[in-house]
Amino acid sequence: MDRIKPRTLSGFMELSPEKQAQFEKIKDTLASTYALYGFTPLDTPVIEASEVLLAKGGGETEKQIYRFTKGDADLSLRFDLTVPLAKYVAMNAGTLSFPFRRYQIGKVYRGERAQRGRFREFYQADIDIIGDGALSIINEAEIPAIIYKTFSALGLTRFIIRVNNRKILNGFYAMLGLSEKSGDIMRTVDKLDKIGPDKVKALLTDELSVPSDAAGEIMRFMEIKGKTGDVLSALESYAGKNEIFDTGLSELKTVTGHLSDFGVPAENFAVDLSIARGLDYYTGTVYETVLPDHPEIGSVCSGGRYDELAGYYTDKKLPGVGISIGLTRLFFVLEDCGMLNEEVLKAPADAIVIPMTEELSPAISAATALREAGIRTQVYTEQKKFKAKMSYASKLGIPFAVLLGEDEIAENKVSVKNMATGQQETLEVSKAAAMIKAAITEINTAKAIKE
Amino acid sequence: MDRIKPRTLSGFMELSPEKQAQFEKIKDTLASTYALYGFTPLDTPVIEASEVLLAKGGGETEKQIYRFTKGDADLSLRFDLTVPLAKYVAMNAGTLSFPFRRYQIGKVYRGERAQRGRFREFYQADIDIIGDGALSIINEAEIPAIIYKTFSALGLTRFIIRVNNRKILNGFYAMLGLSEKSGDIMRTVDKLDKIGPDKVKALLTDELSVPSDAAGEIMRFMEIKGKTGDVLSALESYAGKNEIFDTGLSELKTVTGHLSDFGVPAENFAVDLSIARGLDYYTGTVYETVLPDHPEIGSVCSGGRYDELAGYYTDKKLPGVGISIGLTRLFFVLEDCGMLNEEVLKAPADAIVIPMTEELSPAISAATALREAGIRTQVYTEQKKFKAKMSYASKLGIPFAVLLGEDEIAENKVSVKNMATGQQETLEVSKAAAMIKAAITEINTAKAIKE
Numbered sequence: 001m002d003r004i005k006p007r008t009l010s011g012f013m014e015l016s017p018e019k020q021a022q023f024e025k026i027k028d029t030l031a032s033t034y035a036l037y038g039f040t041p042l043d044t045p046v047i048e049a050s051e052v053l054l055a056k057g058g059g060e061t062e063k064q065i066y067r068f069t070k071g072d073a074d075l076s077l078r079f080d081l082t083v084p085l086a087k088y089v090a091m092n093a094g095t096l097s098f099p100f101r102r103y104q105i106g107k108v109y110r111g112e113r114a115q116r117g118r119f120r121e122f123y124q125a126d127i128d129i130i131g132d133g134a135l136s137i138i139n140e141a142e143i144p145a146i147i148y149k150t151f152s153a154l155g156l157t158r159f160i161i162r163v164n165n166r167k168i169l170n171g172f173y174a175m176l177g178l179s180e181k182s183g184d185i186m187r188t189v190d191k192l193d194k195i196g197p198d199k200v201k202a203l204l205t206d207e208l209s210v211p212s213d214a215a216g217e218i219m220r221f222m223e224i225k226g227k228t229g230d231v232l233s234a235l236e237s238y239a240g241k242n243e244i245f246d247t248g249l250s251e252l253k254t255v256t257g258h259l260s261d262f263g264v265p266a267e268n269f270a271v272d273l274s275i276a277r278g279l280d281y282y283t284g285t286v287y288e289t290v291l292p293d294h295p296e297i298g299s300v301c302s303g304g305r306y307d308e309l310a311g312y313y314t315d316k317k318l319p320g321v322g323i324s325i326g327l328t329r330l331f332f333v334l335e336d337c338g339m340l341n342e343e344v345l346k347a348p349a350d351a352i353v354i355p356m357t358e359e360l361s362p363a364i365s366a367a368t369a370l371r372e373a374g375i376r377t378q379v380y381t382e383q384k385k386f387k388a389k390m391s392y393a394s395k396l397g398i399p400f401a402v403l404l405g406e407d408e409i410a411e412n413k414v415s416v417k418n419m420a421t422g423q424q425e426t427l428e429v430s431k432a433a434a435m436i437k438a439a440i441t442e443i444n445t446a447k448a449i450k451e
Numbered sequence: 452m453d454r455i456k457p458r459t460l461s462g463f464m465e466l467s468p469e470k471q472a473q474f475e476k477i478k479d480t481l482a483s484t485y486a487l488y489g490f491t492p493l494d495t496p497v498i499e500a501s502e503v504l505l506a507k508g509g510g511e512t513e514k515q516i517y518r519f520t521k522g523d524a525d526l527s528l529r530f531d532l533t534v535p536l537a538k539y540v541a542m543n544a545g546t547l548s549f550p551f552r553r554y555q556i557g558k559v560y561r562g563e564r565a566q567r568g569r570f571r572e573f574y575q576a577d578i579d580i581i582g583d584g585a586l587s588i589i590n591e592a593e594i595p596a597i598i599y600k601t602f603s604a605l606g607l608t609r610f611i612i613r614v615n616n617r618k619i620l621n622g623f624y625a626m627l628g629l630s631e632k633s634g635d636i637m638r639t640v641d642k643l644d645k646i647g648p649d650k651v652k653a654l655l656t657d658e659l660s661v662p663s664d665a666a667g668e669i670m671r672f673m674e675i676k677g678k679t680g681d682v683l684s685a686l687e688s689y690a691g692k693n694e695i696f697d698t699g700l701s702e703l704k705t706v707t708g709h710l711s712d713f714g715v716p717a718e719n720f721a722v723d724l725s726i727a728r729g730l731d732y733y734t735g736t737v738y739e740t741v742l743p744d745h746p747e748i749g750s751v752c753s754g755g756r757y758d759e760l761a762g763y764y765t766d767k768k769l770p771g772v773g774i775s776i777g778l779t780r781l782f783f784v785l786e787d788c789g790m791l792n793e794e795v796l797k798a799p800a801d802a803i804v805i806p807m808t809e810e811l812s813p814a815i816s817a818a819t820a821l822r823e824a825g826i827r828t829q830v831y832t833e834q835k836k837f838k839a840k841m842s843y844a845s846k847l848g849i850p851f852a853v854l855l856g857e858d859e860i861a862e863n864k865v866s867v868k869n870m871a872t873g874q875q876e877t878l879e880v881s882k883a884a885a886m887i888k889a890a891i892t893e894i895n896t897a898k899a900i901k902e
Contacts, residue, residue, distance in 0.1 A: 002763075003763060003764060003765065003766070004502060004503060004506035004763055004764060005503075005764070006503060006537075006538040006539075006541040006542045006761075006764040006765070007500065007503060007538075007542070008495075008496060008499070008538070008542070009496065009498060009499065009500055009524070009526070012496040012498065013496075014494075014495055014496060014539070015494070016543070016546065017491040017493065017547070017553070020491070020492055020493055020494060021491065021492070023494070024492050035799075035827050036822050036825070036826075036827050036828070037822070037827075037828070037829070038799050038800035038803070038827055038828055038829030039799060040468045040471070040472065040798075040799035041471055041472070041475050042468065042471055043465075043466070043471060043474070044459075044465055045459060045460065045463040045464075045465060045572050046497065046558060046572065047460060047463065047517075047560070047571075047572060048459070048460065049458065049460055051455060052455060052456075052457060052458060055455035066498075066519070066521055066526075068517070068519030068520075069519075070517055070562050071562070073460070075460070075517075086457075087457040087458075087459070088457075088465070090457040091457045091458070091459070092467070095467070096468070097843055097846050097847050099833060101799055101829065102468070102799075107497060109498075111521050111522070120498075121496050121497065121498060131833070134833070134834075135833070136832040136833050136834065138811060138815075138830070138832035139832065142815075142830070145819070149822070258811070258812065258815055261811075261812045261815035261816045261819065262815055262819055263819045263823075310457075312453075312454060312455055313454060313455060313456070313457040314454065314457070315454070347491075348486075348489050348490060348491035348552055348553075349489035352489070360589060360709070360712075361709065361712045364589075364593075364709055364712035364713055365712045368596070368712065368713055368714045371487050371488070371600070372714075374487070375487075376486050376487050376488075376489055377487070377488070377489055378488070378489030378552065379589070379593070381587040381589035381590065382550060382582070382585070382586070382587050383585075383587065392548055395548050396548050
């Protein structure tokens, strides 16, 4: 037979079973945390009509889109989960209850240039809250709580949720008479972390022709940092000059004012006036999440408030707020930084039943009993030497080997070997099940990430 | 703005939030049952190089494949989960431990003619056990146990796992001197359920030129039915004439002999000599699963033993056994038959906290406490009348409304209203959490399917 060399396309993450188990742990944690906040799971198609998916125009990303024809249909693979959500809500607005809270964790596709850490197929894990005509600011206040709970559940303690409000920025630039240049200025100021204040100021004056005193004002504004209360006080000194600014400040106060009710510790939160996130979509609160020990990673969870989810599909006003985690990239950088918790159970089974006699019935019955107790159990039935069987269990990292030799069968018991400690004891199956179950429950408290 | 009419492509299932919750329940049940048997989750890409995906040749399905170019790459969307598994195992054979047991639940793509109940994007939920060079027959015996556990966990009791062995058929046709026609004969006999024995016999003699007495022998053979013990006895009378037949019969005895150890009740199992499943792939035990009350659905879980998983990628011999559930179609037919259990909790939240004062902090704190207790909780913060808030909760089917008015706040308590019974009581948040948690745990014992 002519053989084809098996390969996986570059830019497509395909994991070993052990790594996949770690990935699943993260994915499951995101799903269960999102669900805890009353978001309902959605699962829209990967393929959409190009006309629908590109209704807004793809802009810079259009070249990256996987677009093709099948028969006479012009089709595209989704490049994010927001456009399919907009389509879904516009189509189903008559039957959905608003606010509509959904989460979706799914693969999206972008034909980017192949590069280390860049993926062409990757998971996004999104939540959005969509209002019908209006949406209370409290929803914007709840988002940091969800981010906090999500990353805490993953095992992180050292992360900072950075929050800003686009109305504050828009109002501030209006005060300076720079409304028309505000987009370009935000883009430049967004580089503060990367290139530092001197270069940002130079770019503002030289490339954007911002007057020197206004550039100075901008730099002073961006230096407003520190505890939330102090930042709010400093912002107060700009109040009363521009209505949009004042609205933004009021919104920011509401968002920060409910943090402790929502259970977000002060050390995981910061107002950061330099962040803007995207330029024409967001209209209110914006969010980023950074790991202070790993600034090179950038934001691991971003989003914000928008006024028009689906303007290109419907005349219904659908404001919302949402965040997105680039799960595939997050997994890649966590692995790269050595932050995946190796104590997470990566084995395909909690217990492996190893028969040591010709007769397999007692082993199979024992496995059936363990499974009834909720223990993930494999029966090893290949004709191999005992050593090879134990080596298989060990290589897979299965925590418990359950041995059935003639003695055990005669006594109607099993011998349970703890593969980590080497300890072995002989006991009744029901007691073995209880013991293994308790140990596995303990092991499964391990979180996905280790700092 | 020019508006585009939002639509979802035909042949692509996109569910309402309520239906999606029911779908998720089924998907989660499959995943957890598969995991219980020691299968590890894999997640291969949706897109593969066409050369790799079509290594075997697509045959009849080749026209259905979504194939396109991006840059100079010739790409295809996976049309099943078996070819990607073959690729994965061939690529990683050096590092995997065998037997390699994996499950995968993922979307696959086939551009079939649009038709009611036919999908172009659909989930398959597969398990496979792959051996390195050899694989014990006990793995084939375990499969009915997995099928039984899976459908029981979904809530079904009336289903029958039908088993046959291709070696028995091959041996039997060899005895009749019909080996060369065996493929065509199997295809014809496979129609027994649909067209009845007279027409099958006519097809055998008229179209396949099977001699009349041989056709009679075949029909008599296919009439062997009933209890497993009786079928095995009847098959014994054919033993000793053909080696392959005898091997098949011995395998069938092993498979059926361990059913009770594996916990499979006799009433959910039947040897059925008429089933063959695919014509050149399977080499040993084959499986189908049918619902006797709904014969029109056909098999809802099928598979079998094969000798060569990845012959087109590697010279390594990789025998295996696997089954597949067409999840999207299963969901469609269950809904169509009215068999989805409407008692499954379809709401996005277990509890909705409804503040009845201007001050929201107590409501947010109560929600935070409920979430800490693992209760999926939404805070309703829109400015609406009380009646509208309750109507929202009711429309979403959220089981508990947690009300915070001035009295509750003054007493540091909450009022919990059971939305189904209308009963309401005022109690401390911690007690409310315990009460709601217990009720939700009870509700969540509801299985996905109701017969």
